[in-house]
Amino acid sequence: MQLPQIRLQSTVARISIATTPPVQEIEQPPAELEIRQPPAQLQIETTPGKLTIDQTKAWEDMDLKHIFRRIEEFAEQGYQDWLAGMARLSEQGDELMRIEDGGNPIADQAKENSEPPMYEFNIGWIPSLFSVKTNYEPAKVHIDVQARRPMIQARPNPPLLRYTPGKVEIDLAQRPTLKIDVVNLKLANANQFETSI
Known part of the structure; x- marks a missing residue:
């Protein structure tokens, strides 16, 4: 169906x-x-070093003396020789004054006055050691720095x-x-x- x-x-x-x-x-x-950098201010003060050399003693050791120094030494040496001569004459006069004490003072004085003095000789250095004197003052440096900050100007732009x-x-x-x-x-x-x- x-x-x-x-x-x-x-x-x-x-x-x-x-x-x-x-x-x-x-x-x-x-x-x-914009950035600007001013330069720093720099000041440097220098006192130069000083070296002094004194060769006076070295020149004197080599007998190269200044005329004033030589005159001074001659005057001093003459004065000392004069004093030594006076002492010798006084001593010899005293010996002659006591001639009755014996001895032969005239012959002894003649021999003493006629013989040259004995000089001592030894090894020496010319000029002598440390005769050149040196002195050094070191240099001095003073530095003054004044830093300056940078000048920055910024202008932002919006997005x-x-x-x-x-x-x-x-x-x-x-x-x-x-x-x-x-x-x-x-x-x-x-x-x-x-x-x-």
Whole structure:
């Protein structure tokens, strides 16, 4: 037996979504920077070193003396020789005054006055050691520095922003459908079916 059937055939709706993403652009111009560095002030004061060399004693050891020094030595030597001569004459006079004590003072004095003196000789250095005297005063340096700070001027630039908003487009790609169909339904007469639904 064939029963009447109702057949339903449907199609679901479909939605299409088209998205345009937003675009954000950021541009940062560099800051304007100006730097000036004043030079530092530098002052240097130098007291030069002083070296003194005294060769007077070395020249005197080589018998190369200044005339004033030579005159002074001759005067001193003459004075000493005069004193020594006076002492010798006084002593010899005393010996002659006591001639009655015996001895031969005249012969002894003649021999003493006629013989040259005995000079001692030894090894010597000309000029003598450490006869050249040196003295050194080291140099002095005074440094004065005055530093100066740099002069900095900065002008920042704001960032440049560009924004394009995104878009979302929604559309109906497929409409829903419903198809109804009746099968195995027979008409009994013009107005009635064999089976009532």
